[in-house]
Amino acid sequence: MTEIIERTALERLLQTVGGDRVFLTELIAAFLADTPKQIDVMRQAVRVRDADAFRRAAHTLKANAANFGATSFSQKSKALEDAAKQNAWQGVESRIVELELVFQDVRRALLAESKR
């Protein structure tokens, strides 16, 4: 089973914030709180075919996920971002569902990290 969270990326993030584990916990909390909101934005955007709003939300998810080493999640977000750039709305809704599922795994893994 491939790692949900890439350890090296998370370590690098920890290094970037000066090794402050408490702060890392805060960051994780922020990410976990923000992600469902971004997913909602994407859902809304699909409904009204707002490519810009969709793209920005996907971009944010991609970037944040990469910070935390959630590579699979990040790649899926990037794929959605690219789709939005080309106005390819086909099957987007189901891909959002897929993204949510991956997010559940990411969430579990990061929460476990927070408790270390």
Added chain:
Amino acid sequence: MPGRILIVDDNQVNRMVLTRALTGQGHTTAVAENGRLALDMLRHAQSDGVVLFDVILLDLEMPEMDGFAALREIKSDPALRDLPVIVISGLDEMDAVVRCIEMGAEDYLPKPFNPILLRARIDASLEKKRLRDREQVYLKGLERELEIGRRIQASFLPDEIPQPHGWDIAARFQPAREVAGDFYDVFELGENKIALVVADVCDKGVGAALFMALFRSLMRALALQNFSTPGIVSHKLKDTLLHTNNYIAHTHARANMFATMFFGVLETSTGELTYINAGHEPPVICNATGVRATLARTGMPVGLFPDAPYTLKQIILAPGEMLFAFTDGIADAQNADGEFLSREKLFAWFTSPTSTASEFLARIQARVDAHIGQVSQYDDITMLALRRAKQIQNPKKEK
């Protein structure tokens, strides 16, 4: 070395990470959620006359006003354009990064953040800014020194030019940007005599201005002293110049300062001009038809060798004639194509009559300026015109 950093990113996690990372490295930070808010912050500070930040970290993908638009506004605002901007981007956004750098962004920082790179990029940017600020201070210091040089130079020119009966005397002085050493002097010697000096101290800068003050003072003091006692004009004239020459050549031998100088004494009742031309651009005497005599060099510049040989000459200005003395800044004036003005061209302008010496010089100045055009003036331009009135005036008997 701590700096003040503005973080512009709509992503809360990014803002948190960067703030923590940078304050951890000893910097002060502020955040803005998008380009519009960032610009408001920057402009607000600017109107208070304060520079709030040393560097801006700018994310590209933002709502309300994205990174490009913000960057464009920053770079087109003269008050903000010197602020270094580092753009934050994903590795798949290289095209966007390149465009930003073309628009004036200083560097980029890839996401996700690498702590080593972050530190390196920020430190490099702050260092560059520090050096640029230091350079500005240095240049301002140089400008102040030039200003002092110019003031010294201006203070050693005559406030008023004597206007003896039957004569019209005018002078014009236009200094170059770099302080140079031109000067002129006109002063009364008593007994219907006035002294004329037009000179060019070698070199430029504050040193030349100081020597100009010295030359001028020596000539004045010695001339006034020599002419305060009875005696032959030519002896006193030569003595004045020789003493000045010897003083500079001996006392300031190491400075290697010298000046080309035209020094003359005019007998105002007769129009007789006795002079020495110490290596100076030859003045001319002209009448209605143009140049009728050139006062060639009669010795070497002043201040080079002690006891240098100088020859005296005499010439008479007839009524209606004019003496025009000047420095080489005029004939050597170059236009954008590198063409010199030249003496020939200068003298060709002498044939149209003007009513006063002052008007004559103003017209010459206008033509010189037209020739130089947009090019900055390289050397000082100094001109002296002495015109003898047309009708023969009965000289007033002076005691």
